[in-house]
Amino acid sequence: MERKYADIEGDGGSDILGQVISQQERLAERMKEIGQVIAISSGKGGVGKSALTSNLAAALADEGFRVGALDADLNGPTLTKMLDARNQNLYLKPDGVEPAIGVLGVKVMSMDLFLESYDTALSWKHATGLAEDAFVWRGTIETSTIREFLADTIWGELDYLLVDLPPGANHLSTLARWIPGITGLAVTIPSGISQLVVKKSVRAVQESGGKLLGLVENMAGYVCPECSQISPLFNSKPKGQRMANSLGLPLLSSIPFDPRLALGCDEGKPLVLTHPNSPSVGEIKLLANKLRELS
Numbered sequence: 001m002e003r004k005y006a007d008i009e010g011d012g013g014s015d016i017l018g019q020v021i022s023q024q025e026r027l028a029e030r031m032k033e034i035g036q037v038i039a040i041s042s043g044k045g046g047v048g049k050s051a052l053t054s055n056l057a058a059a060l061a062d063e064g065f066r067v068g069a070l071d072a073d074l075n076g077p078t079l080t081k082m083l084d085a086r087n088q089n090l091y092l093k094p095d096g097v098e099p100a101i102g103v104l105g106v107k108v109m110s111m112d113l114f115l116e117s118y119d120t121a122l123s124w125k126h127a128t129g130l131a132e133d134a135f136v137w138r139g140t141i142e143t144s145t146i147r148e149f150l151a152d153t154i155w156g157e158l159d160y161l162l163v164d165l166p167p168g169a170n171h172l173s174t175l176a177r178w179i180p181g182i183t184g185l186a187v188t189i190p191s192g193i194s195q196l197v198v199k200k201s202v203r204a205v206q207e208s209g210g211k212l213l214g215l216v217e218n219m220a221g222y223v224c225p226e227c228s229q230i231s232p233l234f235n236s237k238p239k240g241q242r243m244a245n246s247l248g249l250p251l252l253s254s255i256p257f258d259p260r261l262a263l264g265c266d267e268g269k270p271l272v273l274t275h276p277n278s279p280s281v282g283e284i285k286l287l288a289n290k291l292r293e294l295s
């Protein structure tokens with residue numbers, strides 16, 4: 001392909017721009033083999049993005065779909081644990097890196113697979129050798145790392161690639177620059193605080209032209225593990241429908257809190273596989289079916 005840009009002057013001949021362009025070309029080629037790329041997003045932390053990603057991945061794989069899961073939370077990666085894909089060696093091949101394999105064959109890529117131990121924190125060294133420079137450039141470095149995970153993982157043919165995002169408003173818009181067909185789910189919980197923040201992040205995505213499939217209200221009630229009765233978890237009734245209406249989005253799912261789902265995340269055993277009769281699983285499976293219709 002003919003270069004559209006001149007090489008950056010003074011980059012020591014390393015042709016950084018050329019490397020980025022060829023990486024984006026590799027990324028585009030990989031994405032051609034993937035049916036739907038869906039990012040699980042939220043402006044708020046701790047609302048269940050990763051728990052939802054892992055259970056959705058398992059639900060889709062259980063239906064026979066080929067599923068990949070990219071953990072885009074570089075500083076707090078949890079998908080390898082939730083999908084039982086830890087402690088695996090990564091194999092470097094001429095065309096990229098083989099992903100780890102989690103439950104039901106879900107292909108997983110995560111920073112967790114590159115860190116020395118579970119307790120190792122992610123830190124970067126800048127080419128200048130100065131920690132301050134790495135700190136200043138951290139956002140840029142992390143964005144490039146996610147692009148690299150997308151471009152250089154041998155995803156192969158997939159029906160779905162789910163991307164588990166860290167909390168924040170702009171990640172989906174960044175991904176959309178490389179993957180024009182990407183869509184997102186916005187996750188909230190019934191608390192007023194969460195709704196306040198998630199509304200802002202949804203607006204930010206909408207204003208930047210990002211495409212959200214809909215809203216998911218997680219922790220909408222509490223499932224009694226003994227009798228499966230659902231009782232309120234937060235003081236107020238779930239307000240997901242009202243919030244979805246105000247944002248012009250469909251409410252795709254209201255998933256209650258089931259303590260066994262949290263335990264399953266900790267043990268790498270998604271609830272959709274261990275307790276298929278839980279009301280939470282019913283909602284997650286319905287959501288998986290809706291994703292098929294929305295494709």
Ligand SMILES: Nc1ncnc2c1ncn2[C@@H]1O[C@H](COP(=O)(O)OP(=O)(O)OP(=O)(O)O)[C@@H](O)[C@H]1O
Pocket residue numbers: 042044045046047048049050051052073076078165166167218219255256257258259260261262263265266280
């Ligand atoms: N519906 C649910 N039922 C039971 N436990 C849940 C449910 N949703 C999430 N959890 C639990 O709540 C905790 C927070 O969820 P999770 O880590 O998925 O949030 P997150 O939005 O990914 O957080 P972060 O923003 O830090 O990435 C986890 O322990 C998870 O297992």
Ligand SMILES: [Mg+2]
Pocket residue numbers: 049050051073078164165166
């Ligand atoms: Mg998470």
